[in-house]
Amino acid sequence: MLGVPRYFGLRGNALNLAISWIAGLDFLLFGYDQGVTGGLLDLPSFTKYFPDIDPESVEGTLKADRETNQGIAVAAYNLGCFLGAVFTIFVGNPLGRKKTIFFGSVIMTVGAILQCTSYQLPQFIVGRIVTGWGNGMNTSTVPTWQSETAQAHQRGKLVMIEGMLITAGITISYWINYGFAWIGESEVAWRFPLAFQIFFALIIFGGILNLPESPRWLVMQGRDEEAIEVLVALNEKPPEDPFIKNEFQSVKLTVLEMSKGSYRSLFEMSDYREFHRVSLAYINQMFQQISGINLITYYAPKLFKKINLSQNNYPKLLSACNGTEYFLASLIPIFIIERVGRRKLMLFGAAGMSLSMVALAITLWALDNGHPSGGPGQAVFLFVFNTFFAIGWLGMTWLYPAEIVPLRIRAPTNALSTSANWIFNFLVVMITPIAFNNIGYQTYIIFAVINAFIFPVVFFFFPETRYRSLEEMDDIFKKSTNLFNAVTNSLNEPHRYDKNGQLKSEYIAEFEQNERVRESVYEKPDSSHSSS
Template sequence: MVVGAILQASSYQLAQFIIGRIVTGLGNGLNTSTVPTWQSECSRSHRRGQLVMVEGALITGGIMIAYWLDFGFYFLDPNEISWRFPLAFQIVFCLFILAFVLSLPESPRWLVYKGREDEAMKVLGALSDEDPNSPAVKEEFYAIKDTVLEASKGSFRDLFTMDENRHFHRVVLAYVNQMFQQISGINLITYYIPNVIENEVGLTPFLSKLIAACNGTEYFLASWIAVFTVEKTGRRKLMLFGAVGMSICMICLAATDSQALKGNTGAGYAEVVFLFLFNTCFAIGWLGMTWLYPAEIVPLKIRAPANAVATSGNWIWNFMVVMITPVAFDTIKYQTYIIFAVINAFIVPCVYFFYPETAYRSLEEMDAIFVKTKSVFSVVSVARNEPRRYGKHGEVLISYDETDMAHRRRSSVGGAAVRRDKNEKGGDEQETRSYDSQSTAQMIESPSQQPVVIVGRGLVGLCLAQALKKADIPCTVYERDDALETDKGGGWAITIHWALQALQECLPANLFRQLADIQVDREQGIRDTGRFLFLDLATAQPKYEIPPSKRMRVNRRLLRLLLAEGIDIRYGKHLVSFNAAEGDHAATVTFGDGTSADSKLVIGCDGSNSKMRHLLFGEDSTKSRLYHLPVRALGVTIRMTEQQIVPLRQIDPLLFQGSHPETGTFLWYSTISTPSLNRSDGADEPYYEGQLIMSWLYRLPDDDVPADHEERRMLMRRMAAPFHDTLRTAVELVPKGTAVKEVRLADWPTQAWPNHEGKVGLCGDAAHAMTMFRGEAFNHGVTDAAKLARLLVWVRDEEMTMRDAIDEYEEELVSRTYEAVLLSRQACLDAHSLQDLGPDSPLVSKRARILAPATTVSGKEGASMPKG
C-alpha cells in the first residue's frame, strides 16, 4: 500500500496512476482478507466480536479523515497539491502499522499448524492472561491442535465440498455476507454523498462538502455502537436491525428525493437527515460485521482461502455499485433508492433463515454446529439448540474433552488424545487394570454364580436391584451409609414421566401399583393434566407452558422405602478400591471396613460424585470429576397450612418454576406432601410440605452461598423482594432456625468408561450426572436399569456374553445421555435470563422421550424380562 500510494501521489501520467491504484488495491486486498482472520484467531470467544468490530470503526475513522482532508483542500486554488497530498497522506497510517506489526503475536492456530506448539502455548497464555501451563490454556490448545490435525489434510478444492463439514455451504454464507454489505448501497452514500447533496438536494458545493464531512464524522461515531453491543446483542440481531433500518431509510430517501427534485426545500433537508440515518443503521449492523462473521463460520482447514474468496466478493460488488450509481441517478433518478430499498428488504429473511448466531462461540464450536446441520434451512435452529462451551464472561461451561466433536476429531485424525497422554505422562500409554495397588484379585472357580454387585442404594441402584430380582438374577447392594433412612434428598419429590414404562418393566406388579399411594397428592394425581408452567416471577403469570406428558409425582423418601423392599442391602460399605483381573476371573471391590466382594459384574450406582467412576478413570481426574456450573442455589422444605399453600396451589397444585426478568433469580416450587400423605390429616393442625429452591448466576465472590443457615434464609428473602406478592410471601414463610441447604449444581457429560471386558458398568447419576432443570435424571436412570436388566437376561440365558452385553449397554447409554446432560446444563443457564429465554430453549421445549419397546436386544426378539 505504501508503494501504491507513492506511485499515485507522484503520477504525471494516467498509466502510472492506474498502476498505483492496482498496487494499492492488491495491498488492501491482502490486508482485508488477513486481518479479520488474525483477529478472530487471536481473540477469546466472548471478546472476538468487539475486537473485530473495532476494525470497522477504524475504517470509518479513515473515511472521516478523508472527507475532512477533501473539505480542507477544497479551499485551495486548483493545483497539484490538492490531490497529491490526500493520496500521499495514507502512507502515515501504513508506516504506523509497519512500526508495530512485528511486535504482534502470530495466530496460535497458525503456530500449531507449523508445529511450533510451545510458541502457541505462550501466545494462548498471553492472550488469556494465564500461565501457559494452566488447565484452561491446555484445554484450548488441545481443541486447536485437534482442529489443525484435520486442517493439515485440506486443499483448495475443499472450498467446494459438501461433506459433513459443509465447506461450500459455509463459503457461500461468507461470500454472500460480504456481498450484502456492498449491495446495501453504502457506497452510494460514502462515494457520492457530496454529488447527491449538490445535485439532488440542490445545496452549494461548499455546504455539500461540509455536510459530507459531518456525515463521515457521524458515521465514525455511530460505528462504535456496534463495538459495545455486538456481544450482548449477537450478530443476527444487529444484521437484522441494520437491514430493516437501511430499507426504511432508502424508502424515505426515494420519497424525499422525488420531492426535492421538484424544488421542495424541506424535502431536500429531510433527505440529508435520512442519509445520516442510513449511515447509522449500516454502521451498527453491517460495517464491521462482514469482517467478523465470515472468519467465524469457516473452518480452519479452508479459513484463509475462504476469507480471501469472501473478501473478493466485497470488492467486486463494491466496484459494481460504484460504477452503476452515477448511471442510475442520471437515468432513473430517485428510483435508484427504491432498488436498494428492495435489496435491503430481501436481506432480512436471508439473515433470519440462513445465518446462525456465532456470539460466545469458539471457532471450533462453529465446526460442531455445521457438522450437525443437515440442510441450509436447519443451521439456525442447530446453533440455537447447541449448548455453548463458553459463558458470557468467558468462563468455561463445557470442557472440550466432553464434546462429541473432540471424540469425532480424534477418531478421524489418528488418535490425538492418545498422543496427548503420551506427551503428558512422558511415556507410552499403558492399559491399567488395577486401581488400587493394595487390592488383590481373588480367583473364583464359578464367577457366574456370584451375585451382581451394585454399589450404592440410591433410587436407581434400587430400581436395578428390583429389576434383577424380578428376572431371578441374584444381586447385592452395598451402601456407604449406615441406614436406609439417612437424610438424602428427603425433601424432594420425583417426577416420573417418559420413563414410566421403564419403571413398570423394572418393578414387580405389586410394587408398581403402590406408586399411586406415594404420590405427593393422590387426588391431584388422578386428574393431573401433566402441565408444567414457567412463570415471570414479577407478575406470577405463565411465560411458557412446557408441553404436557403423562407423569407421576412421588415423594422421594417414600419411593426409596418402597424400592428397598426385599432387596439385600449391606450398610456401612464405603468403597475404597476396585480391581479387575484379566480373563475369566471375578472383579473385586474393597470397602473401608476391610471387607470385600467378588463378582462377575460390578455396577456403580453411587451418585453424581461417584467413587466408582473416579476409580475407573484412575489418576486422570479430569475425566471423572464433576463440572460445577456458575450457578448457586439454596433449597428448603417448609410446612404450610392449607390457607398458606392455597395461593401457590392455585398457580399449580404440584409444581412450577420461573425467573425474574430483571434480577435473573430462579425459583422452583413443588408440593412434597399433603396431609393425607404425611398423616397429619387427623391432627389439630394438618399441614402440607412444600419445597422452595432459589438459584442465581455466580459472577463475583460476593455471589457465593453464605455458610450460616440464617444468613442463607435472609439471602432468600432479599432475592424474593421483587417477586410478585404470592411468591414473595411463600419465601417469607420460611421460619427462623430452618436448615437451608446449599444445592450444588454440577454435571458430568457422559463418556465411555473402561469396562474391563464387561466386568464393570455405571448407572444413573454415576454415568450421567445432570442438573435438575429438565427433570430427566431419574428418568434416564430408570431407563439405564431397565435396559441393563434386559441385557443381563440374555447373559443369564447364555445367549449373549457379559462382555457384549456391557459393551452394548455402555454404547447405548452414552449415545442417549451425553446430549441430555448438556441440554440440562443449558437449561440451567437459560433459567436465569427470562429476557433471553426462548421457546426453543431446552428449559421449556418438549423433552419427553418414549422408551423403545423392549422387543429387541442385539436384533433379537422377546427380550422383555420375565414377570416372575
C-alpha cells in the first residue's frame, strides 16, 4: 500500500486498538449525521435556498405542507440507511467486511458533497438519501467486522462503547451548529457543518483497507492461510502457538455452524425456537426507535425553540448541552451492563422514558396555555428522557439481538433486525413535525403510552442474557414451551460461566465432551475424503 507497512506496522493490542478506532469513528460519524441537520433548519441562510421546508414563516395549510416537506427532507437520510442496510444483505458477503465499509464511506462522502453544494431541495434530499445509503452499509457491517476481529471477552464492552460514540457524534454536531450559528447570514453556517462529515469518512476509507479482514469471512471464502495470518497479527503469537490453532479451529467450527442457517430458518419453530428468538431481536430494535428518541435527536433545536428561548441562539446552545449530557449518560452502561444485566437496564429505561414523556406532555400543554413555568420543565425533561434512553436502550439493541439468536441464523437476523431500526427511525423522524403541527402536546402522550407498553413486554417476554453463552441460550429456549417461560428459565437456570467469563468447574467435563463431538462432526468430511 504505497510503501505503508501492512496493518501500519501494528500487531497485538495496538492493532486491536486501531480496528476499534476506525470502527468507533464510523459510529461517531453515524451520530454526527443524525444530529447535524436539526440545527440548520431555522438558519436564514439555509431557508433562503430551501423555503419549502421552513414552516415557521407561514400559517394555515401552507404551514402543514411545509411541515410535511421538512419531515420528508430530514427523514430521507433514514430511508437511505434502510436501503443501504438491505443492500448490504446481498453485497456484504461477496465484498467482505473491509470493502463494504470502504465503499460505504465513499458513498457517504458523495452524499455529503451533494448536500453541502445544494441550491435546490431535490438535490439536498438526494444527498440525504445517498449519505444514508452509505451509513446503512457501514452500520450493518462495522459491528460484525469489529466483533469478528476482537478478543471474545471485550465484545460486550466494545458494543456499548459504540453506542456511546453515537452520542459523541451527536454532541459534536450540536456544538458545531451552535458555533457556526453566530456567523450571521453567511452560507458557511450550514454548508460547513454538512461538509464536515467528509472529514470522518476520509479517515475511515483512507485507513480501512490496510487493516485486517475478518478471519471468519476469510475462512468462509476458503482463504484459511490468510485467516491464520490475521489471527497471528491480532494476537501477536506465532502460527504454531496452541492458542492460534485453537482459535482457528473455533472460527472454522463457527463458519460450519453458520453455514447451516438460511433466511428460511428465521421462520422455523424447531427445538431452538428460531422464529421466537428472531421476533425478540426485531422487536428489540423496533422498540429503540418507537421510544421517541429521534424526535429529540433530530429536532432538539426546534423543540427548545418552543419554550420561548429563540434569542441569542439559545435553542442551539441548549441542544449542545443536551447532547453533552446525553454523551455523559451513555458512559454509565459501559461500566454496569454486566453487573446489572440487560433486562433491568431495559426496564429502567422504559419506565423512565414513559414518565419523562408524560412530564413533557404536561409542560408543553402548560406552555401552550399561557403558563411560562412550562418552559423550564420542558427543557429539563428533554434532558431527563435522553438520560434514561442512554442508560437503558442506546447500546442495548446492538448487543441483545446478537446474544438472543442461535449462531446459525445470527447473520440474517442481524440484517433483518437492523432494517427494523432504520425503517422505524424513518417513521418517527417523518411524522414528528406533522404530529406537533396537528396535535401538539399529545405527540408526547403517544410516546408515553408506547414506552409504558414496552415495560411489560420486556418484563414478560425478554429473557436475561447476562453471563450466558450462545449454547446456554439454546438450552434455555429448548426448555421453553411457550412465549412466557423463556424469561423464567433464563432467571432460574444455573449459570455455567462466572462473572469473569470463566467456565465453572462443574461444567468443564461437559464442555470438553461437547467440544469433542463438535470437532468430530467437523472433521468427519475430511477423513472420509482422505479415505476415498
